[in-house]
Amino acid sequence: MDQKESVPTVPRRRAQGLGRERILEACLNLATGTTPDALSFRKIGKELGADPTALYRHFADKDELLLALADKVISMGMIGYVPAPDWEESLRDLMLRIRSSFLQYPQVATLAALRVTGQGGELQFVEAMLSALALAGFSRHEAALVFRACGDFMLAWTGFSAGLLLLGQKSEQDDAAWVSSYDQVAEHDFPLAVTSVREMAAVQDEENYQFALELLLGGIAARLQH
Amino acid sequence: MDQKESVPTVPRRRAQGLGRERILEACLNLATGTTPDALSFRKIGKELGADPTALYRHFADKDELLLALADKVISMGMIGYVPAPDWEESLRDLMLRIRSSFLQYPQVATLAALRVTGQGGELQFVEAMLSALALAGFSRHEAALVFRACGDFMLAWTGFSAGLLLLGQKSEQDDAAWVSSYDQVAEHDFPLAVTSVREMAAVQDEENYQFALELLLGGIAARLQH
DNA sequence: ACCTGAACACCGTTCAAGT
DNA sequence: ACCTGAACACCGTTCAAGT
Numbered sequence: 001m002d003q004k005e006s007v008p009t010v011p012r013r014r015a016q017g018l019g020r021e022r023i024l025e026a027c028l029n030l031a032t033g034t035t036p037d038a039l040s041f042r043k044i045g046k047e048l049g050a051d052p053t054a055l056y057r058h059f060a061d062k063d064e065l066l067l068a069l070a071d072k073v074i075s076m077g078m079i080g081y082v083p084a085p086d087w088e089e090s091l092r093d094l095m096l097r098i099r100s101s102f103l104q105y106p107q108v109a110t111l112a113a114l115r116v117t118g119q120g121g122e123l124q125f126v127e128a129m130l131s132a133l134a135l136a137g138f139s140r141h142e143a144a145l146v147f148r149a150c151g152d153f154m155l156a157w158t159g160f161s162a163g164l165l166l167l168g169q170k171s172e173q174d175d176a177a178w179v180s181s182y183d184q185v186a187e188h189d190f191p192l193a194v195t196s197v198r199e200m201a202a203v204q205d206e207e208n209y210q211f212a213l214e215l216l217l218g219g220i221a222a223r224l225q226h
Numbered sequence: 227m228d229q230k231e232s233v234p235t236v237p238r239r240r241a242q243g244l245g246r247e248r249i250l251e252a253c254l255n256l257a258t259g260t261t262p263d264a265l266s267f268r269k270i271g272k273e274l275g276a277d278p279t280a281l282y283r284h285f286a287d288k289d290e291l292l293l294a295l296a297d298k299v300i301s302m303g304m305i306g307y308v309p310a311p312d313w314e315e316s317l318r319d320l321m322l323r324i325r326s327s328f329l330q331y332p333q334v335a336t337l338a339a340l341r342v343t344g345q346g347g348e349l350q351f352v353e354a355m356l357s358a359l360a361l362a363g364f365s366r367h368e369a370a371l372v373f374r375a376c377g378d379f380m381l382a383w384t385g386f387s388a389g390l391l392l393l394g395q396k397s398e399q400d401d402a403a404w405v406s407s408y409d410q411v412a413e414h415d416f417p418l419a420v421t422s423v424r425e426m427a428a429v430q431d432e433e434n435y436q437f438a439l440e441l442l443l444g445g446i447a448a449r450l451q452h
Numbered sequence: 453a454c455c456t457g458a459a460c461a462c463c464g465t466t467c468a469a470g471t
Numbered sequence: 472a473c474c475t476g477a478a479c480a481c482c483g484t485t486c487a488a489g490t
Binding site for chain 2: 063113114115116118119123124126127130131134140141143144145146147148149150152153155156157159160163164167170171174175177178180181182185190191192193195196197199200203205208209211212214215216217218219220221222223
Binding site: 244 | 454455457
C-alpha cells in the first residue's frame with residue numbers, strides 16, 4: 001500500500017524492458033514457419049525492436065537461449081497430457097505429442113533436438129515416460145534403457161523431420177531426383193530399387209514416423225514376453 | 227605415339243589441376259575428426275592449396291559437393307557387404323555398417339543425413355535392403371514401407387549421433403547438467419526421474435542405437451507373424 | 453579452360469561507450 | 472542497470488579480372 005508497492009500489477013508494467021519471457025515469446029513467433037536462420041540474434045533483435053546484442057544481457061549465449069526455448073516447447077507439448085490405462089497408449093501419446101510440439105517450431109527442433117534442457121518440461125516428460133514403463137512391468141534398469149531408446153528415437157527423428165521442413169522445396173527436389181535418377185539405371189543391375197522407387201518416394205515423413213513408432217512399440221511389447 | 231599422345235599415362239599427370247576426385251579426397255580428410263565447420267570452402271581451399279572459390283569450377287554449389295561426398299561415404303560403407311542367409315542379420319548388418327561409415331565423417335553425416343544422393347552407393351544400399359526384406363517374405367508394398375522406416379531410422383539417428391560428436395564436450399556437459407539439475411529437484415514431485423537419472427545418463431549413444439535397432443527389428447519380426 | 457581476389461550479405465560474439 | 476553500435480573473425484556465393 002505504500003509508494004513502492006502502489007504500482008498496480010497490470011501486465012503492461014515495464015513493457016519496454018526486454019526480460020527473458022518477452023524474448024522467448026518473440027523467438028517462438030519467429031520460429032513458427034520454415035525459414036532457415038529465423039533465430040539469428042539480428043532477426044530476434046529486429047522483432048523486439050532492440051539491438052541484437054541486448055540479448056546478451058539476459059542470456060549468456062545462444063546456447064542458453066536455445067535450451068530455454070526447447071524446454072518451453074516441451075512444456076507446451078505436455079499440456080493436457082493424461083496417462084492412459086494402457087502403458088503402450090501412454091508411450092505412443094508422449095512420443096507423438098512432444099514431436100508435434102517441436103515441429104511447430106522447426107528451428108528450435110533442429111537446434112535443440114540433441115540437447116538436454118534439464119528443466120521443468122523435460123522433467124515432466126521423463127517422469128511420464130518412466131511411469132508408463134513402470135506400469136508395463138519393466139525393472140528400473142530396463143526402464144532406463146527403454147526410455148533412452150524411445151526418447152532418442154523421438155528426438156533424433158524429430159530433428160530429422162524439422163530439418164526436412166527447413167530444407168523446404170530442396171527436399172521435394174531430392175525426392176523427384178530420387179525417382180528420375182533410378183529411372184535411368186539399368187533395371188538388370190538393381191531390379192528391386194528401380195521397381196520400388198516410386199512407392200518408396202511416395203511415403204510421407206509423418207506416416208513413416210508413425211509406422212516406425214509402431215514397429216518400435218511392437219518390439220518393446222515383444223521384449224516383455226521374454 | 228605422336229606428339230599429342232606421347233605423354234605417359236602415369237598417375238601424376240595434371241597433378242596440380244583440381245578435379246572432382248581430388249576435391250572429394252581432400253574433403254574426406256578434413257571431415258575425419260569432430261571439428262564443426264571443417265568443411266567450409268575456405269578450409270577446403272586451404273587444404274588443396276587453391277583459392278576457395280576455385281571449387282565452383284567443379285561443383286555447382288556446396289549442395290552438389292555434399293551429395294557427392296555422402297554417396298562416396300555410403301559406397302565405402304558397402305565395401306565387403308555380403309548378404310547373410312538370415313534376412314534379419316542382413317538388415318542389422320546394413321543398418322550398422324552405413325551408420326558407422328557416416329560416423330567416420332561426422333561433418334558429412336550431419337549435413338547429408340536428410341538428403342537423397344540418387345547415386346551409386348545409395349543404390350547398392352537400397353537394393354541390398356529391399357533384397358533382405360523380400361527374403362523375409364514382405365510384399366513389394368510392405369517392403370517399401372519397412373525400408374523407409376528402417377532407412378530413415380538409421381539416417382535420422384546417425385545424423386543425431388554425428389551432431390553429438392560435433393558438439394563434443396558440450397554434449398558431455400549436458401549429461402553432467404542432466405544429473406546435477408535433477409538432483410536439485412524435489413524427489414516427491416518426480417520420483418522416477420530423480421531416481422533413474424544417473425542410470426539414464428550413463429547410457430552411451432552407440433549401445434543405445436544398437437538397443438533401439440534390436441527393438442525395431444523385433445517389431446518387424448513380430449509384424450511378419452500377422 | 454581454369455584460377456584469383458575483392459566484394460556482398462550474412463553469422464555469433466566482444467567491448468567500449470552511452471544513458 | 473540496461474542498451475547501443477562498431478568491430479572481429481567467420482560463413483556461402485558472385486563476378487570481373489587475370490593467365
